Amino acid sequence: MSETLAFPRSTRVSQMQPSSTLAVVQAALRLRAAGIEIIDLGAGEPDFPTPDHIKRAAHAALQEDFTRYTPASGIKELKEAIIERLAEDYGIDYSPAQVMATAGGKQAIFNAIVTLINPGDEVLIPSPYWVTFPEIVAFAGGQSVFIDTEPTDFQLTVDSLEAHLTPRAKLLILNSPCNPTGRTIPPERFRQLVEKAVEHGLYVMSDECYREFVYPPMKPFCAGQLPPELRSRVLIVGTLSKTYAMTGWRLGYALGPEPWITEMIKVQSHSTSNPNSITQKAAIAALRGPQEPLIGMLEEYERRRDFLIPALNDIPGVSCLWPEGAFYAFPDIRGVLERSSLNSSIEVQRRLLEEYHVAVTAGAAFGSDGHLRISYANSLEALEKGVERLRAFVERLS
Numbered sequence: 389m390s391e392t393l394a395f396p397r398s399t400r401v402s403q404m405q406p407s408s409t410l411a412v413v414q415a416a417l418r419l420r421a422a423g424i425e426i427i428d429l430g431a432g433e434p435d436f437p438t439p440d441h442i443k444r445a446a447h448a449a450l451q452e453d454f455t456r457y458t459p460a461s462g463i464k465e466l467k468e469a470i471i472e473r474l475a476e477d478y479g480i481d482y483s484p485a486q487v488m489a490t491a492g493g494k495q496a497i498f499n500a501i502v503t504l505i506n507p508g509d510e511v512l513i514p515s516p517y518w519v520t521f522p523e524i525v526a527f528a529g530g531q532s533v534f535i536d537t538e539p540t541d542f543q544l545t546v547d548s549l550e551a552h553l554t555p556r557a558k559l560l561i562l563n564s565p566c567n568p569t570g571r572t573i574p575p576e577r578f579r580q581l582v583e584k585a586v587e588h589g590l591y592v593m594s595d596e597c598y599r600e601f602v603y604p605p606m607k608p609f610c611a612g613q614l615p616p617e618l619r620s621r622v623l624i625v626g627t628l629s630k631t632y633a634m635t636g637w638r639l640g641y642a643l644g645p646e647p648w649i650t651e652m653i654k655v656q657s658h659s660t661s662n663p664n665s666i667t668q669k670a671a672i673a674a675l676r677g678p679q680e681p682l683i684g685m686l687e688e689y690e691r692r693r694d695f696l697i698p699a700l701n702d703i704p705g706v707s708c709l710w711p712e713g714a715f716y717a718f719p720d721i722r723g724v725l726e727r728s729s730l731n732s733s734i735e736v737q738r739r740l741l742e743e744y745h746v747a748v749t750a751g752a753a754f755g756s757d758g759h760l761r762i763s764y765a766n767s768l769e770a771l772e773k774g775v776e777r778l779r780a781f782v783e784r785l786s
C-alpha cells in the first residue's frame with residue numbers, strides 16, 4: 389500500500405475534494421513545462437502586473453524592516469484604509485472593530501463559515517457556485533443546499549430562495565458578480581433576497597471578490613449599502629487579489645457584525661495569525677493610491693468580453709449568456725455533448741487541453757456539467773486563438 393493511502397486522514401479531510409480550478413492550472417503547467425504552448429483560459433486571475441506604486445510600497449516596507457508579527461486581524465492603518473475605500477466608493481461607514489484583514493478572500497470565507505456553521509446546519513448556495521463554498525461548508529459539518537439558478541438565466545429569485553428555506557437553514561451565500569457565470573445581482577433584487585433571508589433568521593455572506601468588475605450600464609454594488617437592519621446580518625468578503633492584480637500577495641478582508649468578526653479573528657489568531665506584513669503595507673498603497681489602473685483593466689476586460697461572447701455563440705452547439713461582471717464566460721455546451729460521444733464537461737476539458745492545448749474549466753466543478761468556464765483574463769489574441777481551437781474541436785466531433 390502506498391504511503392498516501394496508508395495515511396489515516398481525518399473524516400473531514402477525506403471528504404474534501406482538491407480544488408478543481410487549481411487542478412486545471414497544474415495540468416496546463418505540466419504541459420507547458422514539456423515545451424507545449426498552452427492557451428490558458430482556465431486561470432481566474434488578472435493577466436496584468438501589480439501596479440508599480442503598490443510594488444514600491446512593498447519595497448519600502450522591507451527597507452523599513454516591517455517584518456514582524458502584526459495583530460492577527462491586520463494593522464490599524466490597513467483597517468482604516470479598507471474602511472476609507474468603501475466610504476469613498478459606496479458612502480458606507482464601518483468601524484475598525486467590524487473589519488479584519490485576511491490572507492486572501494478565501495481565508496475570510498473559511499473563517500466566516502467555520503465560526504457560524506454547526507453540524508447539520510444548512511447553507512443555501514445558488515448554483516452554479518464557486519467550488520470552494522461547499523467544500524468549506526462540508527468541512528464545518530454543514531449541509532450545502534444548492535438552489536439551481538439555471539431556469540432563471542443564472543439569477544437567483546426570491547421565490548426560489550423561499551422554496552429552499554427550512555428551519556435548519558442558517559446562512560445564505562451570495563456571490564455577485566458570480567464566479568463562474570459572471571451574472572450580477574441588481575441592487576434591488578439583492579435587497580429583496582437579503583430581506584427574505586433575514587426574515588427567516590438567516591445570516592448572509594456576500595462574496596464581493598469581483599465587486600469592482602462590472603460593466604456598464606451595471607454599477608458596482610456593495611452589501612454595506614443595505615439598510616442597517618439588513619446590514620447587521622451580512623458579512624462582506626472582499627479581496628485585493630482581482631481588483632489590484634495581487635493574487636499572489638494574499639490580502640483579503642471581511643466586514644460585518646462585530647461579534648462575527650470577533651470570532652473570526654479568534655480562529656485566525658490560532659491558525660495563520662496576521663496576513664503577511666509586507667503585503668499589508670502594499671495593500672494600504674493599493675487602497676489609498678490611484679484607482680486608475682483598475683479602470684484600465686476594466687475597459688480591457690470589457691473589450692475582451694465583447695469579442696468572446698458573440699464568438700462563442702457562433703460555434704454550433706454552444707450558447708452563452710452575456711455576463712455583466714467578473715471575467716468569466718459560462719457557455720452551455722450541451723448541444724456539443726449531445727452530438728458527440730463525450731459524456732461530460734470534464735471530458736471536454738481534458739481533450740481540449742490534451743489535443744488542442746487550450747485550458748478551460750469544466751462546468752462540473754461548479755455544479756453544472758453542461759457548461760464550461762472560460763476566463764477572459766487573458767489577451768485578446770489568446771482568446772481569438774482559444775475560440776478558434778474550440779471551434780475546430782467541436783467541428784471535428786460532429
Ligand SMILES: Cc1ncc(COP(=O)(O)O)c(C=O)c1O
Binds near residue numbers: 492494567640
Ligand atoms: C468567488 C470567489 N471568491 C473568493 C475568491 C478568493 O480569492 P482570493 O483568496 O485570491 O482573495 C475567489 C478566487 O478565485 C473567487 O472566485
